Amino acid sequence: MARSVQRIRSISPVLALAVVLSACGGTPASVAPVTPVPSGVTALDAKEYSFNPAAITAPAGSLTFAVRNTGNEAHEFEVLKGDQPVAKIEDFGVGTIGALTVTLEPGQYTFACRLNGHDQLGMKGTLTVVGG
DSSP states (O other): OOOOOEEEOOBOHHHHHHHHHHHTTOOGGGOOSSOSOOTTEEEEEEETTEEESSEEEEESEEEEEEEEEOSSSOEEEEEEETTEEEEEEEEEOTTOEEEEEEEEOSEEEEEEOOGGGGGGGTOEEEEEEEOO
């Protein structure tokens, strides 16, 4: 079964939080700062050349990631199963948050910024999806 890769451009932190909150039943006015992230959302920081955290364990099903670019360069966040892209946020700029929701089955995945070879410089991590 072929999977299509989801591509999401960078969005402002306020819009990203609004998207995340609307998916969780909240309203943007209910939370002013970007942090803390709503329950059920996995928050990551992206900067040269790492993600924090670099290892994530999450339950199978619909997962939402909020990736904040705290670095000095544009980044992307790509979820991969083996070498195959599953979903990604493309080219989100400095100081912005990229939001991504993807449905994953149990298994081992990786995430990386493959923009400009950042993954080769260590900007990658592991994602273990458990349950079923």
